[in-house]
Amino acid sequence: MDDQSSLRIGLECLKAGRIDEAIGHLEQAATAAPDDYRALDFLGVAYAQKGLYSRAVGTIEAAVKLHPRSPGLHYNLGQAYRADGMYDKAKEHYQMALKIDPMYLKAAEALKLIPSAEDAVSEISCAWHTDEPAVDKCSNCHLPVCAACKTPRNGQIYCPKCVEKIKIL
Numbered sequence: 001m002d003d004q005s006s007l008r009i010g011l012e013c014l015k016a017g018r019i020d021e022a023i024g025h026l027e028q029a030a031t032a033a034p035d036d037y038r039a040l041d042f043l044g045v046a047y048a049q050k051g052l053y054s055r056a057v058g059t060i061e062a063a064v065k066l067h068p069r070s071p072g073l074h075y076n077l078g079q080a081y082r083a084d085g086m087y088d089k090a091k092e093h094y095q096m097a098l099k100i101d102p103m104y105l106k107a108a109e110a111l112k113l114i115p116s117a118e119d120a121v122s123e124i125s126c127a128w129h130t131d132e133p134a135v136d137k138c139s140n141c142h143l144p145v146c147a148a149c150k151t152p153r154n155g156q157i158y159c160p161k162c163v164e165k166i167k168i169l
Contacts, residue, residue: 006032007039014046022046030059037066041073044080053084071097071104078110085142087114128160138162 010025026043033039044060047053060077067073078093091114097107126132126146134144138159151158 007036007042011042014042019046019049023050035066037063037070037073040066041076045076048080048083053080056080057084069100071101071107074100075104075107075110078107082110082114090114
C-alpha cells in the first residue's frame with residue numbers, strides 16, 4: 001500500500017470514528033511521506049481524538065512547520081493545545097489562524113471558548129480537592145494538584161489519576 005492509499009484509508013477511518021485503525025494507517029502514511037503535512041495533521045487529529053494530546057500537539061506542530069500559512073493547521077493545533085489544557089498556546093494558534101484568514105469562523109468561535117483569567121480560577125484549586133490550593137500541575141495531564149495529591153516520580157509530578165493510569169508506582 002502506498003502512502004496516498006494509507007492517507008486516504010486513514011482519513012476514511014478517522015471520519016468513521018475508527019480511531020485506532022485510523023492511527024495505524026496515518027502513521028504509515030506519515031512515515032512513508034514525512035513531508036506530507038496532511039498526513040501529519042490528520043494523524044495529530046486522530047491522536048487528539050484518542051486522548052493522546054502531547055502526541056497530537058507534537059504531530060500537528062510538525063505539520064505547521066511544513067505549511068505555516070494554513071489556518072486549518074493552526075486551528076487544529078489550537079484544538080490540541082486546548083484539549084491538553086494549554087490555553088495560552090491554544091489562543092496563540094487560534095489567533096494565528098485568524099491572522100492568516102480573518103474569516104476563519106471556527107477559529108473565532110474556538111477563541112471565545114478559551115477561559116478568561118476569571119474563569120481559570122479553578123486552576124488555583126486542586127482538581128480532586130477543590131477546597132485545597134494547587135501547589136503544582138501534573139506533568140502528564142496538566143491538571144492542578146494539591147500537596148496531598150502530588151506524586152513526584154523521576155523528576156515529574158503526577159496526579160492520582162495519572163499515577164493509576166500509567167502505573168507509575
